[in-house]
Amino acid sequence: MDDILQDDGWFSEETATFGDRLAGAREAEGLTQTELARRIGVKIKTLRGWEEDLNEPRANKLQMLSGLLNVSLRWLLTGEGEGINEPSHGPDDLPEMRDLLLEIRDIKSQMSRSADQLGRLEKRLRKRLGGAVT
Incomplete structure (x- = not known):
């Protein structure tokens, strides 16, 4: 079963972000x-x-994270190299969980774009009001 997960690359660059790997490694360390x-x-x-x-950490913090979490710097950045074991779930769970993760990532991306758009709109409004609203 672990081979199936390993082959699918649970923490690979295609299926997980830096943040996903960081959180997973932190949780694995308790x-x-x-x-x-x-x-x-x-x-x-x-x-x-x-x-x-x-946001992303600076190089010195990346090195500290790698050491404290017992994973390679390469794994934290790309999902390749020495990292944590992938979660142990049955093979039938993987497609649904992967779909959920992809949906979550899509929503996070949409939220980020919406926040950027909201910021631009607020800036335009403030400019038109001449800074009267703070």
Whole structure:
């Protein structure tokens, strides 16, 4: 069963983001977001941003994450190399779970685009109001 998951590349670049791999590795180590953020010296908001793929860590933090989470830097970035074991689910669960992950990623992308659009609209409105609204 693990071979099936390995072949499908649960954490591969095609099926998972950096944030997915970071969260998976953190959970595999039994760490909370708060614990990991404290251990690498960042605010929890920063770590959440990384796990939600809103921001990316700098090179020095990537190296720290790799060491603390016992995964290769290459795996964190691409899903290739030494990483964590993929979740153990039956082969019948995989298509549905993968579809759910893809749907979640699509919604996150739509939300990000909507937030950008909302920001642009707000900026235009503020400009037209001459800065009267804060």
